[in-house]
Amino acid sequence: MKLKALADEAAPYLHELQSVRRDIHRQPELGLHTPKTLERVIASISGLPIEIVRPDSGHSSPDLDAPMTSAIVRIRGGKPGATVILRADLDALALNEDTGLDFASEVAGRMHACGHDLHAAIAVGAIHLLATHRDELAGEVLFFLQPGEEGYRGANRMLEDGALDYASGAIAGAFGLHVTTSQPLGHFLTRPGTLMAAAATLDVTVNGRGGHGSAPHLALDPNQAIAEIITSLQTMVTRRFSAFDPVIITVGWLSGGERGTSNVIPNSASFGATVRTFSEQNLAAVESFGRELVAGVAGAYGLSAHVDFSIVTEPLVNSAEHVDLAERVATDMFGTGRFTIADTPIGGAEDFASVLRAVPGAFVFVGACPPALDPATAPYNHSNLAQFDDSVLPDAAAYLAALAFARLEDVSPSA
Numbered sequence: 001m002k003l004k005a006l007a008d009e010a011a012p013y014l015h016e017l018q019s020v021r022r023d024i025h026r027q028p029e030l031g032l033h034t035p036k037t038l039e040r041v042i043a044s045i046s047g048l049p050i051e052i053v054r055p056d057s058g059h060s061s062p063d064l065d066a067p068m069t070s071a072i073v074r075i076r077g078g079k080p081g082a083t084v085i086l087r088a089d090l091d092a093l094a095l096n097e098d099t100g101l102d103f104a105s106e107v108a109g110r111m112h113a114c115g116h117d118l119h120a121a122i123a124v125g126a127i128h129l130l131a132t133h134r135d136e137l138a139g140e141v142l143f144f145l146q147p148g149e150e151g152y153r154g155a156n157r158m159l160e161d162g163a164l165d166y167a168s169g170a171i172a173g174a175f176g177l178h179v180t181t182s183q184p185l186g187h188f189l190t191r192p193g194t195l196m197a198a199a200a201t202l203d204v205t206v207n208g209r210g211g212h213g214s215a216p217h218l219a220l221d222p223n224q225a226i227a228e229i230i231t232s233l234q235t236m237v238t239r240r241f242s243a244f245d246p247v248i249i250t251v252g253w254l255s256g257g258e259r260g261t262s263n264v265i266p267n268s269a270s271f272g273a274t275v276r277t278f279s280e281q282n283l284a285a286v287e288s289f290g291r292e293l294v295a296g297v298a299g300a301y302g303l304s305a306h307v308d309f310s311i312v313t314e315p316l317v318n319s320a321e322h323v324d325l326a327e328r329v330a331t332d333m334f335g336t337g338r339f340t341i342a343d344t345p346i347g348g349a350e351d352f353a354s355v356l357r358a359v360p361g362a363f364v365f366v367g368a369c370p371p372a373l374d375p376a377t378a379p380y381n382h383s384n385l386a387q388f389d390d391s392v393l394p395d396a397a398a399y400l401a402a403l404a405f406a407r408l409e410d411v412s413p414s415a
């Protein structure tokens with residue numbers, strides 16, 4: 001398979017892929033229920049020699065207001081071989097768009113600010129290329145069309161619903177792309193090992209006994225204890241964790257007493273923090289040390305505390321072998337200078353991490369910063385001003401398809 005030829009072949013897809021992307025951009029959908037987005041993708045690949053499975057068994061849906069919408073597209077190759085998983089996430093974010101683009105969101109309070117609309121269009125392009133050249137595909141590709149990446153654990157739910165069981169062969173790898181405004185247009189970036197952080201939420205409530213501000217000895221003041229807990233958490237980060245396996249704890253909200261009422265000691269006080277770690281070991285350790293610290297500080301002053309620790313995503317860990325392949329494919333297709341190994345992981349989190357815990361693979365960022373902007377200062381993913389240049393779509397689609405062709409060729413017994 002000539003990988004470079006795939007990029008040339010994808011170039012004329014530009015107009016169609018932009019139209020998919022912009023239609024989806026105008027009508028963002030949130031969470032695990034993204035039916036219109038999924039239908040737009042499926043309409044653009046119908047008629048191809050592919051199989052579309054709707055695995056919405058609903059076993060993970062009873063807690064949902066609306067059913068989860070997902071699909072798995074199977075592209076069966078003309079040669080026997082293994083299975084490669086590709087994935088696109090389809091959901092938007094709950095914020096108002098202020099980009100002023102002529103295809104800006106038409107739904108108040110919703111915006112494709114993370115570029116998942118581009119991921120949908122990349123999927124369309126990649127599936128077209130894979131289906132067109134299925135005779136050269138040594139095995140099969142399962143393309144996961146996934147809702148609910150933004151905090152809904154959509155990838156985890158697809159796995160719980162048995163998404164990996166659809167593989168006909170041994171799974172030889174999983175790949176996903178993510179557009180970013182912080183890289184130049186068409187530039188690929190990833191790294192072996194941990195690429196993205198684990199995220200968890202730490203919610204703490206300290207229960208004391210309210211009273212008069214002039215007589216704290218007759219009360220049990222939760223505000224004083226919670227202030228000490230918050231500062232002690234940062235001490236915990238530096239004293240109980242290795243500086244070479246970082247931990248980030250950021251308190252995002254804090255509440256104790258009535259605003260403006262300074263002479264009353266409240267009964268209780270609370271805060272919530274986001275936790276980021278770059279190893280599963282530290283994720284577990286933040287929970288156990290954190291619980292110990294909160295109970296210890298509160299207990300030292302005669303108060304009690306309640307801790308909720310919930311994991312949002314595990315760390316996203318790339319396989320070195322699959323990152324090597326990602327580099328080789330980018331260089332084959334686009335020459336040198338379009339692919340970089342990142343020096344450090346980033347603190348953002350991504351639920352594709354759960355797929356990469358189950359099967360080895362690689363997640364790769366692709367730059368979509370409009371050329372008129374500087375990637376160092378362009379409004380970042382999730383900003384109400386974030387703009388993604390969709391001229392990157394054909395190259396990104398060809399690259400994702402090429403990763404599957406190349407991986408299957410690498411592991412194919414006939415190669």
Ligand SMILES: [Zn+2]
Nearest residue numbers: 114150381382
């Ligand atoms: Zn996002």
Ligand SMILES: [Zn+2]
Nearest residue numbers: 114116149178
């Ligand atoms: Zn995203």
